[in-house]
Amino acid sequence: MTTTVVVTGLGIAAPNGLGTQDYWAATRTGKNGIGRVTRFDPSSYPSTLAGEVPGFVAADVLPSRLLPQTDHMTRMALVAAEWALADAGIDPEELPEYDMGVVTASSSGGFEFGQGELEKLWSQGSQYVSAYQSFAWFYAVNSGQISIRNGLKGPSGVIVSDEAGGLDAVAHGRRLIRKGTPMIVSGGVDASICPWGWVAQMAGDRLSTSDEPTRAYLPFDADAAGYVPGEGGAILIMESAESACERGAKIYGEIAGYGSTFDPRPGSDREPALRKAIELALADAGTAPEDVDVVFADAAGVPELDRVEADAISAVFGVRGVPVTAPKTMTGRLYSGAAPLDVATALLAIEEGLIPPTVHINPDEEYGLDLVLNQSRTAQVRTALVLARGYGGFNSAVVVRAVD
Amino acid sequence: MSTSEFTLDDLRRILQEGAGVDEGVDLDGDILDEPFEVLGYESLALLETGSRIEREYGIVLDEDLLTDADTPRALIEAVNQQFGADEPAAA
Incomplete structure (x- = not known):
C-alpha cells in the first residue's frame, strides 16, 4: 500500500500575519495585507503596491553569523522552518541526520542581496563583492540554509516552476517520503521587493498599476487588471502517517493527491492543461x-487566465458546483510561497471548519464560480x-484531506 | 592604510563585520588558538575575511595562506608577514 503522507507542522510568514496564529486570525476575518511598498521608494515605478510581511526583524531572531550571508x-x-519544526514537536538534534530532508520551491532567488552586491561591483569594484553572493542569490539557498542550520542531511533540493513550484x-x-525518508521540510518562502526584483517582475507585464490597495488585485472581477506581488509563504513539515502516529504528533491533514501538467504552446487550439491537472490530482487522491469541499x-x-481557471473548475465541478476562494487577494501573489501558504490555509480551514474569504472583488457572474466573498x-x-x-x-x- | 601590526582585535572586528558570529561563540574570549572551524567559520567565511583584510590594508594575500591558516594566530602571523613583505615596496 502507498504510504500516506501528512503535514504535522506549519510555519507562516505572510503579508497579513507573521506566525500561524496571526496569519489565521487575519485571514479568517479577511484582513488585507496589501499596501504601498516600503522596502524601497516605489514612486518612480508604474506599480507601487505589494504585500510586505509586517514586523519581521531578522537580527532579533537569527544569529549574526547568518545575516551577512x-x-x-x-x-x-x-x-x-524553525516555527514549523517546533509546531511539529521535532527537535532535529534528536533525529538521525539522514532521516529528514529539505525540498523547497523558489521562483527567482535572492534578488535584494544580489542587488546590493551588484551595486558594490559597479560602484566600488569586484573586491568589494561579498563571497556570500556565490550562493545567497541562488534558487536552492533556502533549502540549503534550512538543511545546514538544522543538520538535515536527507535527500534535498529545490523546485523552480514559478507559483506552481x-x-x-x-x-x-x-515522493521522497514514499521512497523511505521519514520526514521532509517543504513549502516555499519568496521575496523580491527591491528595485531589481521589481523591474524583473514588471517585465512579465502582469503587475497591477493601480495605487488603491483594495482595487489593485481583482481576480474574477470585471475590473481585473493584473496582480499585486507579495513576499512570504509557508514552510510545512511532512512525514509518513506512520511516523506521525508513532510520535503521537498532531496531524493537520494528508497530502492526498497531486497532478501537474504543461500548457500547449501559445496559439495552439488545444485546451489549456489546468483541467487535466485537477483531474490527475483528484484521481491520485481517489x-x-x-x-x-473547497477550491483554493x-x-x-489577469482576465484571460481567470477565464481559463474558471472554465477548468466548472468543467470538473459544474457551474457554481464547488465553493471557490482566493485568500491571496489579502496578500498579493507570493510566487513560490503562494501555494504552500494556500496548502497551510486549507489545513487550517479543515481544522476550524471554515472557508476563509476572497476580498475586494466584485465577481463577474460570467465566470460561473461560487466564490466565498x-x-x-x-x-x-x-x-x-x-x-x-x-x-x-x-499547472x-x-x-489536501482531513485524516481520521 | 599604513599600519605596523595586524592584531587580534582587528581580526575580531573584520570577522564580525564580514561573517558575523555564531550562536554560542564568544569572539572576545581566548580564541587565538581555536580552529576557525570550531569558531563557526568555514572556508567561505575565511575567503570573505581575507578579501576584507586585503581591501582595508591594501595588501594581497596568497590564496594558500587563507586555506592553510586554520587558527586566528596563524592568520594574524601570515598577515603581519605580508605587511613586512610589502613594506619595502611601500617605502
Missing part, C-alpha cells in the same frame, strides 16, 4: 469531484483542492 527571503524561510515541491517531498484558486487577476463561510471542510500556475505554462493541483 542571507537574503531577506532566506531569513524568513529559516524562521518559518510551491505545489511541485510539496509533491516531491511526498477523490470524486463531489467530495471536494490560483487567481491570476468578504466573509468566511462556516462549512465542514474535509477535502480541499489547491491550484497554482506558473508563468510559461506550469499544478494538490488535494
Whole structure:
C-alpha cells in the first residue's frame, strides 16, 4: 500500500500575519495585507503596491553569523522552518541526520542581496563583492540554509516552476517520503521587493498599476487588471502517517493527491492543461469531484487566465458546483510561497471548519464560480483542492484531506 | 592604510563585520588558538575575511595562506608577514 503522507507542522510568514496564529486570525476575518511598498521608494515605478510581511526583524531572531550571508527571503524561510519544526514537536538534534530532508520551491532567488552586491561591483569594484553572493542569490539557498542550520542531511533540493513550484515541491517531498525518508521540510518562502526584483517582475507585464490597495488585485472581477506581488509563504513539515502516529504528533491533514501538467504552446487550439491537472490530482487522491469541499484558486487577476481557471473548475465541478476562494487577494501573489501558504490555509480551514474569504472583488457572474466573498463561510471542510500556475505554462493541483 | 601590526582585535572586528558570529561563540574570549572551524567559520567565511583584510590594508594575500591558516594566530602571523613583505615596496 502507498504510504500516506501528512503535514504535522506549519510555519507562516505572510503579508497579513507573521506566525500561524496571526496569519489565521487575519485571514479568517479577511484582513488585507496589501499596501504601498516600503522596502524601497516605489514612486518612480508604474506599480507601487505589494504585500510586505509586517514586523519581521531578522537580527532579533537569527544569529549574526547568518545575516551577512542571507537574503531577506532566506531569513524568513529559516524562521518559518524553525516555527514549523517546533509546531511539529521535532527537535532535529534528536533525529538521525539522514532521516529528514529539505525540498523547497523558489521562483527567482535572492534578488535584494544580489542587488546590493551588484551595486558594490559597479560602484566600488569586484573586491568589494561579498563571497556570500556565490550562493545567497541562488534558487536552492533556502533549502540549503534550512538543511545546514538544522543538520538535515536527507535527500534535498529545490523546485523552480514559478507559483506552481510551491505545489511541485510539496509533491516531491511526498515522493521522497514514499521512497523511505521519514520526514521532509517543504513549502516555499519568496521575496523580491527591491528595485531589481521589481523591474524583473514588471517585465512579465502582469503587475497591477493601480495605487488603491483594495482595487489593485481583482481576480474574477470585471475590473481585473493584473496582480499585486507579495513576499512570504509557508514552510510545512511532512512525514509518513506512520511516523506521525508513532510520535503521537498532531496531524493537520494528508497530502492526498497531486497532478501537474504543461500548457500547449501559445496559439495552439488545444485546451489549456489546468483541467487535466485537477483531474490527475483528484484521481491520485481517489477523490470524486463531489467530495471536494473547497477550491483554493490560483487567481491570476489577469482576465484571460481567470477565464481559463474558471472554465477548468466548472468543467470538473459544474457551474457554481464547488465553493471557490482566493485568500491571496489579502496578500498579493507570493510566487513560490503562494501555494504552500494556500496548502497551510486549507489545513487550517479543515481544522476550524471554515472557508476563509476572497476580498475586494466584485465577481463577474460570467465566470460561473461560487466564490466565498468578504466573509468566511462556516462549512465542514474535509477535502480541499489547491491550484497554482506558473508563468510559461506550469499547472499544478494538490488535494489536501482531513485524516481520521 | 599604513599600519605596523595586524592584531587580534582587528581580526575580531573584520570577522564580525564580514561573517558575523555564531550562536554560542564568544569572539572576545581566548580564541587565538581555536580552529576557525570550531569558531563557526568555514572556508567561505575565511575567503570573505581575507578579501576584507586585503581591501582595508591594501595588501594581497596568497590564496594558500587563507586555506592553510586554520587558527586566528596563524592568520594574524601570515598577515603581519605580508605587511613586512610589502613594506619595502611601500617605502
